[in-house]
Amino acid sequence: MGMPGGQELLIILAIVVLLFGAKKIPELAKGLGKGIKNFKAEMKNDDEEIKTASTEAPKKVESEKESTEKETPKTTEQA
Numbered sequence: 001m002g003m004p005g006g007q008e009l010l011i012i013l014a015i016v017v018l019l020f021g022a023k024k025i026p027e028l029a030k031g032l033g034k035g036i037k038n039f040k041a042e043m044k045n046d047d048e049e050i051k052t053a054s055t056e057a058p059k060k061v062e063s064e065k066e067s068t069e070k071e072t073p074k075t076t077e078q079a
Helices: 006-020 024-070
Strands: none
Touching: 006 024
């Protein structure tokens, strides 16, 4: 099964026009375009958040290591 041919596309277009009406189709296309644009923007924001989180994570690990090193080590006599 490949791409639909010319006749199939015309039938699909006719069904869409019957279901939604000729006036609603531009509104649907506009809404679909806005949805795609918002989706791409959110994907870009997520990528930026991941990049900033990955650059900040090593700093947190280093500060945690420093704080654990400052604690006095327990010996067997203390336990």
